[in-house]
Amino acid sequence: MSESETTTGTQARETSTAMYLRTREALRDARGAAGEDWKREIVEIFFSRLWLIFLSTGVIFAASAGVAYYWPPTYAAHGSVLVRGKPSQIDPNSLEPERERVSGVSKEDLQTELAILTSPDVVRLAAGPGGPASRPARPEEIDRIRENLEGEVVPSSNVISIHLESRDAEWAEETLDKILRQYLVFRATAFHPHAQEEFLSDRAAKYRKDLEEVENRLVEIAGTTSEIFVDRELTNNLDLLLSLKKKLGELLQARVEKEKTIVPLREAADAQAVQYFAFLASEAVDRISQQLLALRVARSELLRLYPEGHEKVRAMDSSIESMYGDLRAEVQKILAMRQAELDSIEMQVEQVEKDIAALETRNATLQRNSTEIQRLTREAEILRFNYETFAKRGEEARIKEDITLANFSDDVNILSWAKSSAKVVFPLKLPTMAIGLLSGLLAGLSLCLLFEFLDQTIKRPADVSRAVGLPVICSIRKA
Structure with a gap:
């Protein structure tokens, strides 16, 4: 460049x-x-x-x-409320005894109390019959009062300051005083509604009725079973039942053994052939059997000398037949005696079985009644506890309502009732x-x-x- x-x-x-x-x-x-x-x-x-x-x-x-x-002067009536604590909180649905849950007052609690204090319902109750007006308050009157009603939480405190402005100082003081009184009543019904007291009273009455029915049932069962001696009687019955069952076993064994001796004896007695009944341990039977055997031996010797139809042979046959009849009669006597013993054993077995059945029935009744008594006793204890709990809660609710109607509350306190000032607030x-x-x-x-x-x-x-x-x-x- x-x-x-x-x-x-x-x-x-x-x-x-x-x-x-x-x-x-x-x-x-x-x-x-x-x-x-x-x-x-x-x-x-x-x-x-x-x-x-x-x-x-x-x-x-x-x-x-x-x-x-x-401009016409406007005056103000002032009052203040001290919030000492939250409303006591007890769950009416809980049956277990519990302490009232009380905690410190928060900013939200103070705002809640302020909202209740200035609510339309409180103003309506204060301005209605029994209030400054002798007739029900109109909506515009309620709105006018609420427009002139102001409240605020005093900083760094649990105090709510409230004032009502009006051109009539006396009216403002009277109205604000009614508002404070109705506030105590209304907040009590809000935190402890009357329906809660009715519910608790109804539940207490129901549990009392159920308890009376259970107690009447216990009285009926106690009339047939002594609850004190049930366990002792059951123990005695069980011991007796054990001995009866043992005895029944022995009787059944004896019956079997007795039947073992009767059955072959009856079969032998019913047989057509000549029987000597050597298996019977009887002296009479043994003696007759030996005599019968001796006669038959003698007949055999006669048959060697005489023919079958000889007179001596027939006489011997008659003696043998008579002796055999005696033997069978003795056997029948023994059979009848053993049958009687068997019948006696049968009767004893039947009686023991009846006694066992009666004891088992009695034990079942005792056990059932004992179980029923225990069940009813537990049910009665639960019902009694429920009745006492609801009755106590109902009484507490009634006391709180009575205290509230007396313009007293353990949660809040009217620090200063309505008081008007001669000082003009406007203009x-x-x-x-x-x-x-x-x-x-x-x-x-x-x-x-x-x-x-x-x-x-x-x-x-x-x-x-x-x-x-x-x-x-x-x-x-x-x-």
Whole structure:
């Protein structure tokens, strides 16, 4: 690049920089002039309409002075409530004894109490029959009272301050006093509703009726079973039952053994062949059997000498038959005796079985009655506990309601009842007139700006330039 080209570029940059600096300086001067013009215009606007400012200020100040001196005075009645704690909280559905759950007072609790104190229901109760009015309060009356009723929580305390404004100081004091009284009653019904007392009383009556029925049933069972001796009788019966079962086993064994001796004896007695019944342990049977055997031996010897139909043989047969009849008669006697013994055993077995069945029935009855008595006793204890619990809760609810109706509560306390002050709360002369003066001044300034905005006439050189779009060469002030 040549030296001439370098010099030309440097000059161009210097020229551009100088133009930028001159332009920035011109803009700064223009801004300063515009700022000064704006301030000057505002001052001119206000000074050109000083009459309007004075007029509006004077009118509004005069009106405020009239209000301060001639407006009917408004008085206020003041009262305060001390919140000592949260309402006692006991679950009515719980049957277990429990302490009342009481905790510290929070900001939410204070706001809740304040909301109850200024609620429409409390105001309606205070303004209704028995209140300052002898007739039910109309909605507009309730709204009017609530508009003039204000409450606030005193900072760093558990105190709620409340006041009611009215042109009648006596009416305000009486109404606020009624509001405080109705507040105690209403909050009690809100935290401890009357329906809760009725519910507790009804449940207590139901449990008492059920308890009486169970106790009557216990009396009926106790009439047939002595609860004191049930266990002892059951123990004795079990011992007796054990001995009877042992005896029954012995009798059954004896019956089996006796049947074992009777069955073969009966079969032998019923047999057609000659039997000597040698298996019988009887002296008479053995003696007759030996005699019978001797006769049969003698007959055999006679048959060697005489034929079958011989007279001596027939006489021997007659003797044998007679002897065999005696043997069978003796056997029948033994069989009858053993059968009698078996029948006796059968009777004993039957009696023992009856005794066992009777004892088992008795034990079952005792066990059933004992179980029923234990069940009814447990049920009676539960019902008695439930009855006592609900009766106690119902009595506590009634006591709390009575205490509330007496305008006393263990949760809140009326720190100061309604008291009206002779001091007027509205209008206050000095603050009212000061506010009127300030309001008049602000209104006058605002009217000046408004009139300037609405006035489209040419009053300054800038208006000419803005209207025709041409620069102003000079201006001649009007003489």
